[in-house]
Amino acid sequence: MSSSNHRRLDNELASAAAAYQASTVIPHCPQCSNSCCRLDPLVLELNWKQVRTFWRIDEARAAFDRQLKAGQGPQEIRAGNGLYYAHGKPCPVFDEATASCSVYGQPIKPAGCSDFPVYEDGGTIVADLRCEAVDRTALSSWIAQAVGENYRIVSKADPDFPFLVTLSLKKAKPPA
Numbered sequence: 001m002s003s004s005n006h007r008r009l010d011n012e013l014a015s016a017a018a019a020y021q022a023s024t025v026i027p028h029c030p031q032c033s034n035s036c037c038r039l040d041p042l043v044l045e046l047n048w049k050q051v052r053t054f055w056r057i058d059e060a061r062a063a064f065d066r067q068l069k070a071g072q073g074p075q076e077i078r079a080g081n082g083l084y085y086a087h088g089k090p091c092p093v094f095d096e097a098t099a100s101c102s103v104y105g106q107p108i109k110p111a112g113c114s115d116f117p118v119y120e121d122g123g124t125i126v127a128d129l130r131c132e133a134v135d136r137t138a139l140s141s142w143i144a145q146a147v148g149e150n151y152r153i154v155s156k157a158d159p160d161f162p163f164l165v166t167l168s169l170k171k172a173k174p175p176a
C-alpha cells in the first residue's frame with residue numbers, strides 16, 4: 001500500500017475513533033460509575049504547565065521538584081522523564097458535582113484525556129476496556145463499517161494488560 005493510502009487509512013481510523021468517542025463514550029461520562037478522572041486505576045501524564053495550573057502551584061519548578069523528591073509535594077504526583085504522573089486521587093480539575101472536566105475543550109487539557117479510551121495509533125485502534133462505555137464487539141463493528149468491506153477487523157487483547165485491546169485491519173479475501 002502506498003504511503004498516501006496508509007495516511008488516508010490512518011486518518012479514517014482516527015476519525016472513526018473520534019466519532020465513536022463522541023457518539024458512545026462522552027454521552028455516558030456524566031453517569032459513569034467509576035470516572036477515569038478520579039485517576040484510579042488510571043495514571044494521568046502531565047507536563048509542568050499542566051501540573052502548575054491544575055494544582056495551583058506558585059513556586060518555581062525546581063523548588064516544586066525538590067519538594068516532590070523530599071516527599072513533601074502532592075502525594076499523588078510522581079516525576080519522571082521530564083514529565084509528571086498523577087494517580088490515586090481525583091484530578092484537581094475534575095468537578096465531582098457535575099462529573100465533568102473544568103478544562104474541557106481547552107488547550108491545557110492533557111492529550112491523554114482526549115485519547116482515552118479509544119484512539120488511533122500507527123494504523124491500529126487501541127481501546128481501553130477499563131472505560132465502562134466501551135463495548136469491544138460494538139467498537140469492532142463501528143470500525144469495520146468506517147473502513148468498508150475491503151478490510152476485516154482483528155481484535156487482540158494485550159497479554160499483560162488484557163483491558164487494552166488493539167483492533168488491526170487485515171485485507172479481506174475477495175469473494176471466490
Ligand code: SF4
Nearest residue numbers: 029032035036131133
Ligand atoms: S471511564 Fe469512560 S465513561 Fe467513565 S468518565 Fe471516563 S471516558 Fe467517561
Ligand code: SF4
Nearest residue numbers: 037091093094101113
Ligand atoms: S484534565 Fe479533565 S479529562 Fe483529564 S483527568 Fe482531569 S478532569 Fe479528567
